[in-house]
Amino acid sequence: MTVKWSELIGALGLCLALGVTASVPVQAAEAETSAAQENQLPLEELRLFTEVFQRIKSAYVEPVSDAKLLEDALRGMLAGLDPHSTYLVEDEFANLQEHTSGEFGGLGIEVGMEDGFVRVIAPIDDTPAQRAGVKAGDLITKLGDRAVQGMDLNEAIGLMRGKPGTTLLLTIIREGEEKPLEIEVERAVIQVASVKSRLLDNDYGYLRITQFQVDTGKELNRQLEKLKAEAQLKGLILDLRNNPGGVLQAAVEVSDAFLSEGLIVYTEGRLEEAKHEFRATPTTTIDNIPVVVLINGGSASASEIVAGALQDQKRAVIMGQDSFGKGSVQTILPLSEDRALKLTTARYFTPSGRSIQAQGIVPDIRVEDAELKLREEQPEFIKERELSGHLENGSSIPQKQANKDSKALASKDYLLYEALGLLKALVIIQR
Helix, strand or coil: CCCCHHHHHHHHHHHHHHCCCCCCCCCCCCCHHHHHHHHCCCHHHHHHHHHHHHHHHHHCCCCCCHHHHHHHHHHHHHHCCCCCCEEECHHHHHHHHHHHHCEEEECCEEEEEECCEEEEEEECCCCHHHHHCCCCCCEEEEECCEECCCCCHHHHHHHHCCCCCCEEEEEEECCCCCCCEEEEEECEEEECCCEEEEEECCCEEEEEECCECCCHHHHHHHHHHHHHHHCCCCEEEEECCCCCCECHHHHHHHHHHHCCCCEEEEEECCCHHHCEEEECCCCCCCCCCCEEEEECCCCCCHHHHHHHHHHHCCCCEEEECCCCCCCEEEEEEECCCCCEEEEEEEEEECCCCCECCCCCCCCCEECCCCCCCCCCCCCCCCCHHHCCCCCCCCCCCCCCCCCCHHHHHHHHCHHHHHHHHHHHHHHHHHC
């Protein structure tokens, strides 16, 4: 059914004249006085809305359709709530589904809006953006020759997507840099390997989760079984740095791989269906060996759920820098076949009741992002075995040799080097 704007104005005017109020669903738990206040339409604001609409229709420099004005009003309504609520049309909804499935086109960065600019939450591993040098915390001010200020997030994401092989020049403000940086990134089909693994020093496992996709829990278990088949694991490092999050259920499954009981995360919202508790099952994939979890400012959402659960349950030592602090839950609410709302409906809480929102996870051991430079000239010390007439060792048990790979690791990834040292100490104490 098509309704003319003049008819809608007339209907609104009649409501205003009669002082009609509209009823909206409220929760039984809310106080009656609060519910009554929320149920009343703000008459003055409605008058203002209709007046602004009419002024635009009559005075804007170019004709604007009613449909566009109303759609823009919907976008603005949601954008005014928080950075993660948004109005999705067909293409945007399809892009969201691609992102959680693990294959999509673009630059390979997770972004949000901040003060009218695009803020990089985290570059995704092995993507064009990471290889070009884009970093978590970067503020994008221009996409090509177009200024970002004034765009909504969906429009900015649309500009970043494009045909694989084409390039986009990003103008970036980075903390610590005096002048804006210009970084050219070549678009590609982004195929994200959610979980990667390898051995460190032969008997310590390293797991890296780049983002939480639908199959991340299954892939983590597969990689853990692979590591256990290759070595008798003494300890494990779980790397969640620059992981922007993703699917909630995947975060629950990853946490469950390390926990045999207890709460993992719970959510609270106004709607009853927004309230959930997620608990660990008795089955675990990894033995009760020491675990160190790495986080930084690019660790968000699902990453923070895992870190918070393992921290509260005393299952792991959290190491690095404060995480991003995205502790809100977004629900996709369909409006029609090709339109939907992505609406914030709840907050995440860790097992101990801490809200992640705007706070993040504080590491147990803070290690700032740093580079370790080894001395070019190492002092040479005379050893006992070099002294003339020294006694022989007299033991048939060989001493374990230091792993030479540690020096390379120290200069390449300082936080991982520190985490491995901590893990070895935990193993020694556990013995």
